[in-house]
Amino acid sequence: MDQHDQKRIVAMRAGGAKLALIREELVSRSKIGVSFAQIEDWAQSLIAESKALPSFSTVSGYGWATCIMKNNELCHGIPTKEKVIVDGDLITIDIGLINDGFHLDTTTSFAVGKVHPNxxxxxxxxxxSLRAAIERIKTGVSVYEVSRAMEKVLDKHGFGAVTQLTGHGVGKELHMEPSIPVSPQKSDKRVFLRSGQTIAVEVMYTAGDPLLVVADDEWTYETADNSLSGMFEETVLVTDNGPEVLTKVP
Incomplete structure (x- = not known):
């Protein structure tokens, strides 16, 4: 591993710790009556306080630090003041930051208030599912093996694995190679993880049909059949000894 890689990993370890704390703080503040715009404002402030920069606002045409979704909305949701958390909502917060020039990305889904046991x-x-995928990560392991571990857990419980979107490499840019799908393809058997690589591993799944459609805002992906959707994501460093989750609370 060269000096540049070492500098990147140091920056991403520090950035991952910052992002994990911000994610958990946003979850703790996400209560009934809170608007998505309020969560976005908090995210902007917390990122600035951590001496980092918002990552998602570097995406062409997107001006926010977060993507926030509820219930059947899976990803890329715009955090507007019109969307407000109500009792029983399943909320998903996706957030990224740039620390010393390097991107980190994390997502979590959680319930607010009283929800059905299902x-x-x-x-x-x-x-x-995400844990199963992360446990497979190691130098030389194929993307297929990581993705298949994720998909097997979903299959066992009868949930749909989203195929229209994937996880990704992350670092100098927000979205890099390789793609890390939830449902692997044969070609993924020929893509192997390298030591020092940093990847955003995402489980994106639905309670019903995994087909997604784009909402009228032209950003938000939601389930075509209106079923629940969820997403969990961590930025992970590939090492010879296994995975190192960078976006975990220190």
């Missing part, structure tokens, strides 16, 4: 199970399975 929702709690749905969220638990998503977390389990």
């Amino acid at each position: 929702v709690s199970e749905f969220l638990a399975v998503g977390k389990k």
Whole structure:
């Protein structure tokens, strides 16, 4: 690993710790009656306080630090003041930051207020699916193996693996190679993880049909059948000894 890689990893470790704390703070503030715009404002302030920069606002045409979704909305949701958390909502917060020039990315889904036990199970399975994928990460392991571990957990519980979007490499840019799908393709057997690589591993899944459509705002992806959707994501460093989750609370 060269000096540039070492500098990148040091910056991303520090950035990941910052981002994890911000993510958890946003979750703790996401209560009934809070608007998505309020969460966005908090995110902007917390990122600035951590001496980092928002990552998502570097995406062409997107001007926010977060993507926030509820219930059947999976990703890329614009944090507007019109969207307000109500009792029983399943909320997803996706957030990224840039620390010393390097991007980090994380997402979590959670329930607010009283929810049906099926929702709690749905969220638990998503977390389990992501853990299964991360546990497979190691130098020389194929993307297929990582993705298949994720998909197997979803299949076992009857949930849909989203195929229209994928996880990705992350670092100098927000979206880099390789793609890390939830449902692997044969070609993923020929893509192998390298030591020092940093990847955003995302489980994106639905309670029903995994087909997604784009909402009228031309950003938000939501389920075509209006079923619940969820997403869990961590930025992970690939090492010879296994995974190092960078976006975990220190």
